[in-house]
Amino acid sequence: MRISDDRYSRDRLRFDLALRLIQHEARTSTIRVWTGLSDDRIRKLYRSYLAEDGSSELPRHRGKSPQQAAFFTRTPAIRQETAVLASVCYLLGVMPAGKVADAQRSLPGVQRGAALCEAFESYRELVPAPRISFEHAVFLIIALARSDELHAALCQDCNALIVVDRCSLPARRCGACEQSMQGRLLL
């Protein structure tokens, strides 16, 4: 493969990922970090995407990225959704092996970005009314890789993956096992 072809296909992958991220309403800063494209090229992509799509405006998120680990463990329902998303991320190879202290810097990349899109799309197909945004998904995988605020564990009864918040009481069971145990206690 000639160098120019190689560069062309790498650029192609970056653009493909950027378009996918735009569709998932990722912030410009997120798209820049994961694709390596400049803000100017991302803006041009936005414009061509909107022109092609025929829609007047896509919701743009310019503010701060979500920074709340507690979001993922707030209610049993969101814990369940988080477990689904995290499981798919592990299955599709989005997550690195082992703990990564500088995950914020080392995780982003075109290949992992494409796998993350794949995982996020699967999550949205699996969950009836998904509430985790793409930006939250990015936060989740980085937090899980750092393994400081949030970490992945296995349900002690059924071995399903669960996401545990280090600041709250340690959860040992997945939502389904927790419910069936409470049911047994009530009998």
Ligand SMILES: [Zn+2]
């Ligand atoms: Zn379980």
